[in-house]
Amino acid sequence: xxxxxxxxxxxxxxxxxxxxxxxxxxxxxxxxxxxxxxxxxxxxxxxxxxxxxxxxxxxxxxxxxxxxxxxxxxxxxxxxxxxxxxxxxxxxxxxxxxxxxxxxxxxxxxxxxxxxxxxxxxxxxxxxxxxxxxxxxxxxxxxxxxxxxxxxxxxxxxxxxxxxxxxxxxxxxxxxxxxxxxxxxxxxxxxxxxxxxxxxxxxxxxxxxxxxxxxxxxxxxxxxxxxxxxxxxxxxxxxxxxxxxxxxxxxxxxxxxxxxxxxxxxxxxxxxxxxxxxxxxxxxxxxxxxxxxxxxxxxxxxxxxxxxxxxxxxxxxxxxxxxxxxxxxxxx
Amino acid sequence: xxxxxxxxxxxxxxxxxxxxxxxxxxxxxxxxxxxxxxxxxxxxxxxxxxxxxxxxxxxxxxxxxxxxxxxxxxxxxxxxxxxxxxxxxxxxxxxxxxxxxxxxxxxxxxxxxxxxxxxxxxxxxxxxxxxxxxxxxxxxxxxxxxxxxxxxxxxxxxxxxxxxxxxxxxxxxxxxxxxxxxxxxxxxxxxxxxxxxxxxxxxxxxxxxxxxxxxxxxxxxxxxxxxxxxxxxxxxxxxxxxxxxxxxxxxxxxxxxxxxxxxxxxxxxxxxxxxxxxxxxxxxxxxxxxxxxxxxxxxxxxxxxxxxxxxxxxxxxxxxxxxxxxxxxxxx
DNA sequence: GAGATAGATGCAAACGATTGCATATAAATT
DNA sequence: AATTTATATGCAATCGTTTGCATCTATCTC
Numbered sequence: 001x002x003x004x005x006x007x008x009x010x011x012x013x014x015x016x017x018x019x020x021x022x023x024x025x026x027x028x029x030x031x032x033x034x035x036x037x038x039x040x041x042x043x044x045x046x047x048x049x050x051x052x053x054x055x056x057x058x059x060x061x062x063x064x065x066x067x068x069x070x071x072x073x074x075x076x077x078x079x080x081x082x083x084x085x086x087x088x089x090x091x092x093x094x095x096x097x098x099x100x101x102x103x104x105x106x107x108x109x110x111x112x113x114x115x116x117x118x119x120x121x122x123x124x125x126x127x128x129x130x131x132x133x134x135x136x137x138x139x140x141x142x143x144x145x146x147x148x149x150x151x152x153x154x155x156x157x158x159x160x161x162x163x164x165x166x167x168x169x170x171x172x173x174x175x176x177x178x179x180x181x182x183x184x185x186x187x188x189x190x191x192x193x194x195x196x197x198x199x200x201x202x203x204x205x206x207x208x209x210x211x212x213x214x215x216x217x218x219x220x221x222x223x224x225x226x227x228x229x230x231x232x233x234x235x236x237x238x239x240x241x242x243x244x245x246x247x248x249x250x251x252x253x254x255x256x257x258x259x260x261x262x263x264x265x266x267x268x269x270x271x272x273x274x275x276x277x278x279x280x281x282x283x284x285x286x287x288x289x290x291x292x293x294x295x296x297x298x299x300x301x302x303x304x305x306x307x308x309x310x311x312x313x314x315x316x317x318x319x320x321x322x323x324x325x326x327x328x329x330x331x332x
Numbered sequence: 333x334x335x336x337x338x339x340x341x342x343x344x345x346x347x348x349x350x351x352x353x354x355x356x357x358x359x360x361x362x363x364x365x366x367x368x369x370x371x372x373x374x375x376x377x378x379x380x381x382x383x384x385x386x387x388x389x390x391x392x393x394x395x396x397x398x399x400x401x402x403x404x405x406x407x408x409x410x411x412x413x414x415x416x417x418x419x420x421x422x423x424x425x426x427x428x429x430x431x432x433x434x435x436x437x438x439x440x441x442x443x444x445x446x447x448x449x450x451x452x453x454x455x456x457x458x459x460x461x462x463x464x465x466x467x468x469x470x471x472x473x474x475x476x477x478x479x480x481x482x483x484x485x486x487x488x489x490x491x492x493x494x495x496x497x498x499x500x501x502x503x504x505x506x507x508x509x510x511x512x513x514x515x516x517x518x519x520x521x522x523x524x525x526x527x528x529x530x531x532x533x534x535x536x537x538x539x540x541x542x543x544x545x546x547x548x549x550x551x552x553x554x555x556x557x558x559x560x561x562x563x564x565x566x567x568x569x570x571x572x573x574x575x576x577x578x579x580x581x582x583x584x585x586x587x588x589x590x591x592x593x594x595x596x597x598x599x600x601x602x603x604x605x606x607x608x609x610x611x612x613x614x615x616x617x618x619x620x621x622x623x624x625x626x627x628x629x630x631x632x633x634x635x636x637x638x639x640x641x642x643x644x645x646x647x648x649x650x651x652x653x654x655x656x657x658x659x660x661x662x663x664x
Numbered sequence: 665g666a667g668a669t670a671g672a673t674g675c676a677a678a679c680g681a682t683t684g685c686a687t688a689t690a691a692a693t694t
Numbered sequence: 695a696a697t698t699t700a701t702a703t704g705c706a707a708t709c710g711t712t713t714g715c716a717t718c719t720a721t722c723t724c
Contacts, residue, residue: 001446001469001682016706019682026511026683027701044465050386051680054709060383061425069606070407079402082428091442096414114333114380114710133376137333165534221375221612252611257614276402280553280582282589282614324578335710346674357673358713383710447682503701623678 002043005060013042022047053114061091062303063111066144067099067120073246073292074122074290076275077144081120088115088304099187101126113223118303123148125186140306142297146188147319153306155299155320157188162272162312163196163323166242171204173239175268179209179231181224181252183244192270209234215246220325224251227320228259240268240332246277249285254332269331274324293320296321334375342371354379385446393423394635395448397439399431404577405624407452408607409476412628413452420636422449431519433458438479444471450635454482457533467548472638476631478520479651485638487631491521494604494620495528498574503536505664507572507600511541511563513556513584515576515607519598525576525604540568556583560591572600572664578609581617587661601663606656616661623654629647630654 008015021028021036028036039045053059053142057143066074078094085092090116095107095117101124108130111119115145118140123131125148132151143154154229163180170178180197183190211230213223224243228251231238243249249271253263261267263283271278274287298320310317338634340347345364345564351558353368360368371377385391391502392419398406410426417424419499425448433456441508444453455463457480464483476485502510513528515522526542533540543562545555556575560583563570575581581603585595593599595615603610606619630652641648 004682005680010419015681016683016705017703026704032702044442044700046445048384049387049682050391050446050681051709054382054386054711055379055680055682067409069401071412075402078426079428082426086427086438089425091425091447093423094414095418095423096411103702106418109378113378114382168675189391202530239429248614254612255613280586281578282582282585308697336712338708346715347711348675349673352673355712359673361672364672379712383679384712386709387711387713391681656684 001048002045003048004045006043007036007045007050008270010043011035021083021285022042022128025092048307050316052251059115059117060089061093061116061197062300063107063116063119063121064092064094065097065104065107065119065123066094067124068096068329072247073145073273073275073290076292077296077299080293080298081300084297088197088300090300090304099122099124103132108134111159112137118142119298120144120303120329122146124315125188137190140303142299142303142306143296147171148188149244151317153302153318154319155302156189157290157295157324159272160196160199160250161248162198163193163198163242163273164200165196166272166288167197167204167206168269169326170240170268170270170332172241173204173240173268175205175239176206177209177235178206178240178242179211179227179235181211181213181227181241181243181248183213183220183248185212185331189243197242207235209238213244219246220247221251221254224248226251227253228252228255232259238267243269243271246271246285246287248273249287249331250281255282264330264332272324274327278327278329283331286329286332287327288324290324295322333380334377335380336377338382339371339373339377343367349566350490353636355403356479357468358586368655374427383503391449392421392633393425393448394471394553395439395451395453396424396426397429397436397441397443397451397453399456400428401426401455404579405477405605405607405622408556408596408624409628409631412483412625413632415625415629416629416632417542420632422632429456431456432533435540437462440466444469449639450474452631452635454478455569457520474631474635474638476627480520482651483649485633485634485650487624487627487651487654488521489627489654489656491604492531493524493529495505495530495574497528498604498620499529499532499538501658502574502600502602503532503538503663504601505572507615508536508538509541509567509569510538510572510574511559511567511570513559513563513573513580514541515552515580516543519545521605523577527611529574531635539567543568545576552579553575555585557587558583558586560584564591570599574601575601575603578607578617578619579661580601581619582613585615585617598664604656610659610661615663620656620663621659621661622656627654 004015008018020026021033069075097104112134122145128149141152143152147154147156185191211227271287274289278285278287336347340350352358353365379540401407429436442521444466454477460481475484489536517523545558605617606621610617610619
């Protein structure tokens with residue numbers, strides 16, 4: 001690979017001149033520029049971004065830490081992140097944690113050490129101390145989906161409202177026995193969805209029925225499937241099931257079908273975290289749709305703001321809450 | 333952030349000694365080591381990976397170029413890649429192209445310039461010249477899913493066999509009017525799936541019926557949906573539909589349901605690129621399942637081999653073909 | 665007891681860029 | 695004509711590491 005030095009030699013000027021010419025960072029004689037461009041062309045010179053990073057103390061990279069990118073809302077958020085990041089001149093580095101705190105720690109440790117300028121994370125919540133350390137060391141941190149710590153800016157959806165509106169909607173449809181298959185409650189969004197569900201159920205004078213998923217992201221389908229049995233046991237008059245995630249919804253529909261229970265006539269189903277899959281199902285699923293891509297775009301905008309602000313020592317924490325919108329489909 | 337120099341000063345030794353102590357790369361007196369570790373601890377020193385990269389000419393990062401990571405086989409492959417990469421001490425940088433050659437070019441140009449040691453790519457096929465350039469400049473390149481160029485090692489599935497076996501299977505089930513909803517034929521795996529389909533149909537003495545999807549990855553559901561109408565128009569006696577991708581299958585099922593056509597009694601459906609979704613559907617879908625995660629793991633192993641081999645100037649191109657396995661489900 | 669060897673450390677040059685400072689010429693201002 | 699100002703370039707330090715080479719002591723070998 002040709003370096004600046006090679007270009008300089010070929011163009012018979014100093015490396016500094018070449019650098020200035022290529023970055024338009026100071027006066028360079030047009031003639032000289034021409035020579036330099038010619039040399040660049042001839043050697044097909046490409047600046048070494050690593051060297052540039054080292055010197056400028058800036059990586060132009062964003063670390064993204066997610067529980068898992070396949071078949072979940074994160075997949076779409078990451079798309080948004082990537083899109084916007086590219087637009088703003090950043091690369092993204094992705095790390096999957098499977099919601100395992102150790103994996104997460106490993107990811108984060110990898111990212112600090114000057115690999116990235118900022119980290120966008122959907123954290124397990126078990127490494128907040130490390131995150132603060134990282135933040136203190138000058139790496140921007142913003143939280144996605146899960147606002148574990150007020151310290152760091154965040155982009156989330158209004159999960160509480162999702163749970164609340166979900167119940168109210170089903171209640172308005174005539175349901176009185178509304179079960180809820182939730183995710184692991186030690187993860188904030190699930191806790192909040194429950195809160196909304198709980199409040200609404202109370203207001204409606206209904207008795208709540210909740211089952212909780214295990215930690216494992218990949219078992220959501222199975223958890224939804226198994227949840228149906230549990231809910232029916234708790235209340236045979238069950239007439240609606242709310243699930244936290246689309247994949248659980250698939251499991252629920254599957255289980256109901258096997259029991260020959262009619263959707264939506266006998267039991268209605270809705271998801272609180274809708275993304276594209278809901279509209280593509282055989283029986284399309286009513287859900288609270290999250291503007292996932294927009295959230296990703298916003299996250300990137302936010303982290304870049306923080307990165308730039310850090311340089312000027314102007315922190316400006318902010319917490320953005322996106323509204324989900326209820327989309328009515330066949331399951332209700 | 334503390335640097336080697338800071339540690340050296342605190343431990344009253346030279347930076348070189350610190351470096352050697354931390355990397356176990358030469359003799360360092362135990363006493364000195366102790367002092368150094370203490371200093372490291374005290375300053376919570378973390379090595380700057382950028383500087384290390386620059387000096388060692390190695391990035392320990394792999395670039396991954398995919399059409400899109402959500403709701404596609406790529407999502408799972410990337411999981412495998414990431415998993416294995418972490419194990420081998422590499423970070424991954426992801427780029428989405430949406431199968432747009434310009435995006436792809438942009439990605440690649442970003443990756444060259446010393447950002448990564450190797451690139452794993454599912455290419456549009458429009459930038460092979462650039463890829464050769466990149467490869468020639470010392471960056472390892474391996475192809476995933478799409479073997480566009482024999483020049484570069486590859487990991488693919490046996491798409492031809494998928495198409496062939498799919499037809500044979502349906503034929504054995506009694507189907508004689510087997511339609512095929514394929515992806516864009518200028519993309520190799522689709523071309524090969526067609527080839528297998530074509531050969532089997534010929535052998536079976538059936539007349540082929542094919543519709544082709546547009547380029548756009550996101551429209552697969554819609555393409556499947558629309559494909560049903562087209563196929564039925566071509567042959568009202570249609571008794572089976574093969575789709576290239578799961579998402580198309582969702583569209584097909586949806587369309588058949590709207591027409592009140594019974595699956596599998598009247599028309600059977602199967603997908604040639606199965607991943608997890610097939611087993612989670614309301615009517616589970618028969619499909620040729622791809623060992624996506626394994627493919628990802630293999631890809632990472634392969635690129636790392638190439639990266640290491642490059643260092644020793646021993647290229648060893650290889651082309652790996654994974655077999656897909658037929659999993660029978662409710663749609664047939 | 666002379667020479668070889670292993671153990672321990674420091675000096676300084678890389679890696680490939682950017683950038684503050686100095687310098688030189690040309691053009692503009694007073 | 696003297697002084698500023700704009701234009702144009704080079705020198706050398708710097709970012710934070712790694713590493714070849716030189717040096718020095720202590721131990722070992724014959």
